[in-house]
Amino acid sequence: MELNILWFWIIGALFIGYFVLDGFDFGVGMSLPFLGRDDLDRRVIINTIGPVWDLNETWLIVAGAALFAAFPEWYATLFSGFYLALLVILLALILRGVSFEYRHQRPEAAWKKRFDLMIVIGSAVPALLWGVAFANIVQGVQLDAGHNYTGSFFDLLNPYALLGGLTTLLLFFTHGVVFISLKTEGDIRQRAQKLAVKAGIVTIVVAATFLLWTTLAFGSLPTALFAAGAAVSLIVSFLANLRGSEGWAFTLMAATIALAVLALFASLFPDVMPASNDAANSLTIENASSTPYTLQVMSWTALFAMPVIFLYQGWTYWVLRQRVSRTTVSAAVETTVETAVH
């Protein structure tokens, strides 16, 4: 296999990593108004992702840098073309990230409320816009002969792309709510399970429509297979959730997201950014990639680094496997407050 084809799939894998991991962070953030009845609830919810949101977001940085290194043309066209959309994503990620850290720095309710709102917006906006962005890539955009995007921001908000955005929004929401049921104890865990069932029904309808549209309009046989896999996995996840098997429900949600991303990448292949106006202007794996030498250097690095990364990130989740409860959070809050008052 040519190295640039390998890297096309590695980029796909990195975005899978990002969407599976930061996806549940987004869902957890969005669920605050639905599951957080009081401040302690909201603290429990936030603490389920407290130790890992930063590491999960790092998958985006790595995916972006790998895209830059392996497919400079793709990176340049995509990032300059989707300028305003990416700006909004960046601003949302900034607000979300600082809010996790700032929220608990002061006791006033108004202070916390402000950052809660920023966490919700900062989670919902990227969850929506990532879907819009990827759907547009699959659908194709207007590119000139120099591979520069010539459309406007509003061209990106077409029906197919908006459905894609809604799909990622709902997938991440359900994924996050299932994650909360997996990571908490007591009442909130029960409520998360119920919410995941309700959200699951809507998610199945929307995601199935989007995957079907993708397959029919832009797909090939592999797209159809991945899309079908994603749909089955999503439905089985829903059933697992009905039976109260949180671990299975979460694993299958992760698989759903992974298969959906694979379906999108399969429909792109061998393009990386098709031009909707003139196929001759399309960016392909061939004309967008770096030299074999650079890809070779990157491959060796990934080959040695990635197993180590999987090991220590997996170990991190294992260390933090304990469920978060109102008791543990309030105990920790009290010791901090107590010592501060002394």
Place this chain on the structure above:
Amino acid sequence: MNEWLDPLLLSRWQFGLTTVYHFLFVPLTIGLAFTVALFQTAWVRTDKAKYLQLTHFFGKIFLINFAMGVVTGIVQEFQFGMNWSDYSRFVGDVFGAPLAFEGIIAFFLEATFVGLWIFGWDKLPRGLHLATIWLTTAGSIASAYFILAANAFMQNPIAFRINEERGRAELTSIGELLTNPIALASFPHTIFACFMVSSGLIISVAAWHLLRKQNEDTMRPALKLGMWMMVVSGAITTFFGDSLSLAMTAAQPMKMAAAEAMYKTATGADASFSIFTLGTPDGVSELFSIRIPYLLSFLSTHTFTGTVEGIDNLQAQYVTLYGPGDYTPTIWITYWAFRWMIGLGIAHILVAVVGLWLTRNGRTPTAPWVWKIAIWSFPFSLLAMSVGWVFTEMGRQPWLVFGLLRTQDGVSPNVSGVEILISLIAFTLIYGALAVVEFKLILQAVRKGPAPLAEPDPVSGKIKPQVTVY
């Protein structure tokens, strides 16, 4: 077209603003990770409560600052593609690899273990928990190496060939790229400057408390450590600053001539270093100047008889080499940024040396002005760091990649001035608001001082660390 909507100008302002802003948090993250790791190591080895208190106290400041470094960092990576797409197309094959290494090798390490460090106090054995802060430190330092190696390519492009057909630079040797002489000098120079910034913070915070005669049991050892760290890292920063200026003179003689605002080529005694100059804003004519003869010759060539090329001469050479154009950076910026960097750096070392003398053998200065001077260590060390970067980046202009790609040729051709104006305003507003919140939170944490610890465990006699929750 309206000149205020010039995409080039706006993109430059945005990149400058967001980079300078991002780089306020990065040095503190790198420096404080290391310092907190030192405090925690001291606690693990001695079991003394004061070291655990210092770990928690500076750890809290570290974390408030850390989040800002992370979120403003993503903007930096995105901007290459968003605002500088032609630059990205031109250098991606070369420049992308160190960025990818930074993510895969450094950022993952840093981001994973910082989470374990924050939340792992009650979940990991003591030694393993200590390892997490050291791995965070290692990740942050490694990230500096890769990004400086990437930047070194822009300062001194090597290890590439030009592919005319694709119109881009292509990597020929990753080893050579990562051992760029500019990177080898700027890495230790920058890292130890980061340590100067965190030392500055510790000195400022400790002086603030000691001026009020409070928390002396923790703040006095903190002050001592801060001052020693400032002296040692100051000396190392200076040493590698000298190596860097030597390497930079070889790579970009124009930048070093611009650092001196030296228009005419000079040799030996005439190659003098001006400490202070008053002149016309463009630096062409001089009204008043204090100069040290031979010093510039020594700094640029390590001999007293060296020849240092002047701006006029270099400008003429570059016109022959690259065609007509202005190849001179903005002189007043390079000249003064260079002086502020060096001047503030030396001032910090002096403050720390005097401070060590005044506090020797358990002495405590009583005069408030001593502490009041020391309190300024942090803001001025951060300023020194900042102007140092402004110097090296502005001194590279008009080049984006020296000798290969002009800044004006790197900007995204399809992003409109209006779009960039929107993003520039958005970043300015949000960054401005966050700066206020950030500053207040850090101030609040500093004023509160180190929190007292819970009573030691009656059975083991050991103190339990605080558990963090969001």
